[in-house]
Amino acid sequence: MSDIYKDINSNYERLSEAERGVIDFILKFEKIEELKLKNIKEVLYVSNATIIRACKKLNYATFSELKAAFVQSREERQRSYPVASNFVRVLEDIKKDTLTTLELIDENNVDQICNCLINARRIFCVGTGSSSQVATEFNRKLKLSGLWTNDYSDKFLIECIPQMSTDQDVVIVFSLSGQVDEINETMIKAKCNRTKIISITNVAANKLRAISTYSLLTSSSGDQKKIRSRLMLHVMSTLIFEKLITKVPSFE
Known part of the structure; x- marks a missing residue:
């Protein structure tokens, strides 16, 4: 390939x-x-x-x-994946997106993100719209590992993050497009506090990636992009968590 x-x-x-x-x-x-x-x-x-x-x-x-x-x-x-039916096409598109997403992964980057999360005083998990479910689920997993974390999907609450965050905190943003102006503006304000910004977004995203301290990219193609993009966000969040628990003593 x-x-x-x-x-x-x-x-x-x-x-x-x-x-x-x-x-x-x-x-x-x-x-x-x-x-x-x-x-x-x-x-x-x-x-x-x-x-x-x-x-x-x-x-x-x-x-x-x-x-x-x-x-x-x-x-x-x-x-590699000839189309035989609508159902098979959906399966093959998911395989394609998953393979491309996995190809985009840099192990050192994932490792740095995990260390960043483990060493954070507080973690703010952010996601709006269909991405909010990913942020909520990732937040739940982080709590299981004993980290201080909360999820934020309401735009008003997200806008309050820069009023609370410090240089010891981390914001991890799950965004399909990376182009939501309200979120990006809020992340810039949080970054002014020297808060670390981690983004999980699509490969074509520009603004959010540029703002972020660390970023991981996903792929999406074909119809129902939002659904499959969100699935790839889940894939990436799972990868981060699986790597993270190898580093947390309570999970050894």
Whole structure:
């Protein structure tokens, strides 16, 4: 399978804001083989040079080479998981999203996140909409490990976090899009308190990832994106917890 998603994950922080916009646009474009430079330029008002720089920072010499990597990844998945029925397609899409999500994982990053949670004085688990269920379940698991934690899904209560958080606290945010302005603005305020921000979000997310101290990325594709994206958030939260309990003495 192509390493396109690994390349994006490994090099995303190297991109400028304009270059991130280019990659985010490409990630969301459905018929990648039909994408042309002018499509990106007309929507984002960027130059050819900006697009090519973004490609090169991801280790692709040209825009065509980057496109080919996306097409190759899609074709390899289609060969591995041929569609036979609606039900089978759903199963295969879940497999595809799960595999891509697991490919995006950096073990050292997960380890740092676990250490951050264990050493925190307080943990604020944040999620709104469909993501709130993930935050609530993760909060429940953290309580079982003996950590001080609460979950926040009400926007008013989330906005109060910067009034309470300190440099000893951690906020972990589960967000499908990473583009909820109210949450992102609140996280910026909390970060001003030197509170550590951990985000679990989609690979195409930009703003929340940029704000975060640590971030883990998930993948989603096809129909019912919100449902499958939330499932991938559950997958990632489970991975963090399973790693965390190996570090907590009470679970040895």
